[in-house]
Structure formats: C-alpha cells, structure tokens
Amino acid sequence: MALRPDWLPALAAFEAAARHQNFAHAAEELHLTASAVSHHVRKLESRLGVALFQRHARGVALTSEGRQLADSASSALADMEGVLRGLRSAKDEQARVRISTLHSLTYTWLLPRLPRFAQAHPDIRLNVDTEVALTRFDEGGADLAIRHGPGHWPGLTAHHLMDDALFPVASPTLRDIKRIRRAADIPLLPLISDLARQGWHDWFRAADVHGAKLDERYTFSDTTDALNAAACGLGAALAREQIVAPYLASGRLRELPGPRIRARWSYAVVYPAHRRLRPAAQAFVDWLLADVAQSPPSLATATEI
Template sequence: MRRKIPSNSALLAFEAAARHGSFARAAEELSLTEGAISRQIGRLETFLGVTLFKRVGNRVRLAPNGMRYAEQVRETLDRLERDSLYLMGQPLEGASIDIAAIPTFATRWLIPRLKHFQRRHPNVTVHIAERMEPFLLAGSGFDAAIHFEHPAWAGMHRHHLLEEVLVPVCSPALLAEAGADVSLDDLPRLHRRQNPDAWQIYAQETGIALSNSAVGARYDLHAMLIEAALAGLGVALVPRLYVGAELEQGRLIAPWPDGKGIAKNFCLVLPEPIESSEGPIQAFAQWLLEEARGVAN
C-alpha cells in the first residue's frame, strides 16, 4: 500500500515558513518565490485536510495543529539530514561500525587504544556514541555496546572485559600543602553523583574513618572527578584503569588502598555471538577482548 507521506518540497516549505513565521523569508531561504511557498503549503493542507496557518491579510501565523506538526516535521527532517550526512561520510571502500559506550570509558580507555585497531583494520571506521544507561540494543542502530554488567542486557551476548576498581587519588600538591600527618578525613572529598554512597562503602571496607562521608562536591562523570583531582580540588574515588597514565607520570598519587568492595565489571554486549557477527564487528570484538586481556594480565 502506498504510504501517505507529503512531498519533500511541501514539507521543506512548511518547515521553513513555520520556523521564520513568514512565507517571504521561507521563500528567500529556499530560493523560491513567495507564491511557490504559498502553493506548496496549500497543497500540504489539502493533503492533510488540516489548516496549518492562519492567514490575516498579508500576515500568517501557525494554527495549533500547525505548531504541533511543525515540531514533528522539524525533528523528522533533522534526523533525515543526520542520517544522510552519516551515509555520505562512509568510506567508498571498507566498512564502519557503531559502538555505544560509557563516556569516561570511551575517552579514557577505549579511544587511546583505537589506533591499535586501525593499524590492524585500516578499512574499518569506528563510530562511538555515549550511553550512560543500558538500552535495548536491537533496533538501536548500534552494532555493540560497552557497558557495565546489568540485568537489562539479558538475552544479549555479554563478554567480560575489565573490572572497575575504585581508588582514591589526588594531586601531589594537595597532599603537600596539607602536610605529612594529614589523614584522608582531613582532605576535601569529591563524589560521583550517580554513586553517592561510594565513600561510605570505601570507609567501611578499608576501616579508614571518615567523619562525614557525604560531604564534598558532586560531579556527573568520572572524567570530571579526575580533572577536579588534577586541579587540586580534593580526593576523587575513581577507577584505577582511568588514571594509569596520571599515576605513572606523578600527576596524581594514590597513597590509600583500593576499594575493591565497590568494583563493577565492564562488558562487551553484542546482539549475536561473536562467531556469528559480521566481519567488521567480529574483528572489533576480538580485538577489544585481546586488549582487555592484555590489561588484566
């Protein structure tokens, strides 16, 4: 059955006129005459059987139905443009894959290692988008996800990557300014908003006394916590695997024990078994598991 979809020309004319609140300005943007815009919108209204604009003399304004439809059309056109530009940017030879990942894992662990994958598979382009929460992988447009183990991934094929072990870190300057006898309880502590009881759990596990474990600034991402610690704002409880370079360079120090009781597991989530996956995603999955084994060992 033929789809009941208006013409692209009519939708473009309507969206421009709705955005500008003017047929004349829409005509200027689209390099058409004002009469052509008016005719396109008239055809659209006839097609829909709905009045989209109220016409008062030479002026027009959106009717209530037009306001709702304008938002929907704008979203659809924006999405179509993004999808079209995405395809236009694909390599003529080769392939691409889309990976959803936790933001700080992507920036602090995955992206710094991607050059290794590119050397091995120069014709595969890896696109990465952030996803903070688990989601339905099927139909999402993503080939795989890198996330924490979670019941929401039931039915998907999960492969363990790494353990997220939290460790308190701070700038050496912060500790030097506080003096040699300073305790963790004397220093400002930084928190991740999504894990507000992490310091309390850490204190219980390690036996380090904290008079008020909830006091301190809160940040959304571990990446923010790391930057705050580097800036000398306090002690951040962050995954050790994110700060390996800073600890090695001496830009951060970790004089306190790890908090293994608040560890989580990262996993690679695939819609199909690795052996059943298509070439590029299979290659990426195998490479990622090798990289994770190399770090774990």
C-alpha cells in the same frame, strides 16, 4: 539500435554539454578539452544521423532531437550515479562499526588503544557514541556496547572485558596533601564524588575508618570530570583503576594511603543475542578482547568487599 559500450564517453560528453549549453564548461567538468567534447558530440551526431546542437557565434543550443536525447541521457546517468553511490555507501556501511560506551572509559581507556586497532584494521571505520542513555540496538543503532554492570543482561550476549578497583587519589599540589599519611587522614580533605553506585562510604568501611565526618564537597555526574576536578586541586577523588591510569602515569594525580577495593561491577562487551555480529564488528570485539588479555593484570592487591 543497440547501445554499444564505445558510445558511453560520447553520451557523457553530450549530456554535460547539454546541461551547460557550453562546450568549454562541459570540458572543465569532465577534465577534457573543449575540442574533445566537440569531437564526442559530432561523433554522436554522425552515428545518429541528426543534429543535436545548433552552432552559432554566441555558443550552442539544443535542437528538438538534442533536447529529447538530453532529457533521456540526464535521467539515465542520474539513475546510474544513484545506484553507484548506493553501492559505495553499502560497502562503507559494511566496514563501519557503531560502538556505544561510557564517556569516561572512552576518554582515558579506549582512545589510547584505538591506534593499535587502526593499525591492525585500517579499513574498518568506527562510530563511538558516549550518550548517557541506555544503548538501544535498533536498526541503524549501535552494533555493540561496552557496559559497566553486573555482567549479565537479558537478551544480550556479554563477554567479560575486565574487572575494576577503587582507591583514593589527589593532586600532588593539593593543599594539606602532606598531612595524609593513612586512610583515617583522608576525611581532612575535601572529597569529590561521582554518581557511581560505590562511593566514599564503601571505601572508608573497607579501610576500617568509622565515624569520620565526610566532606563530600563536589559531585560530578561523570567520573572523568571528578578526576579532572581532583587534578585541578579541588580535593580527593575515589578513582576507578581502569580510568585513572593516564592521570597517575602523567603525575597529575597520586594514589593516597589505603586499600584498593574490588568494584562490585565490571566491564563487558555486549550485543543482541538474537543476531550475529557483522564481520567488521566481530573483528573489533575479537581485537578488543585480545588486547585486554595481553594487558598485565592489575587487581591482585584489590580487597573484596
């Protein structure tokens, strides 16, 4: 006997009724009435020519034929549900982009841009990982990364994203801030450092300040924490131009006297050279590069060191 498509609603109703041993509960699950479930079951029984349930005053119970069909129907529907779930998951994964980047860059630079990306690509989902460990492009890992470095990495395709600059900042409410009129006055303040390769010694050398005793009183592993510490009034921090922008715009920090020096390292979008980006990941890379290209240049005054 061939299984016709119009049998499927009756089989679904029977399978739910068999699982619950109750037409009313099956109806609630299927968003039907109990009488509709009963109608589907009777239609199935009529077509098969066997009784699938024993009806009694306290409810229903499966017959031996009903048990046989229930086991088969339950297994078949579970298999179909698994396949459908897998197909949906595969579609979702095709639209998901996994990005690895720095916490500081995500917090102050990437996040403010993402609403524009979401508006342009509402169907693409993003996973943003800010773990400090070096990105591993394993199966199921990041599709791409935004790295801060020399601009070339073995085995990776790298697209230059933007340069950066360093300059000192402090809270407008910092004690003794009014005494700071030139770069040589900054060592009067407590200094805040991060673990970047370029630091205060590089900046003071570029500012032609020599022999000053530097009080690097606070050190943070993350640049955002260093900027937050400066905004809280702990001292002066050496800011990265691309990360400090929202702090300056809000007035939580102000730039101190002295030069802006060009950072030795820049930012780049990278991904494995041996594999092509999936369409969703390529769309993110294309959008990000275009978005940065439309931003006004801001390193014209930076000093090369």
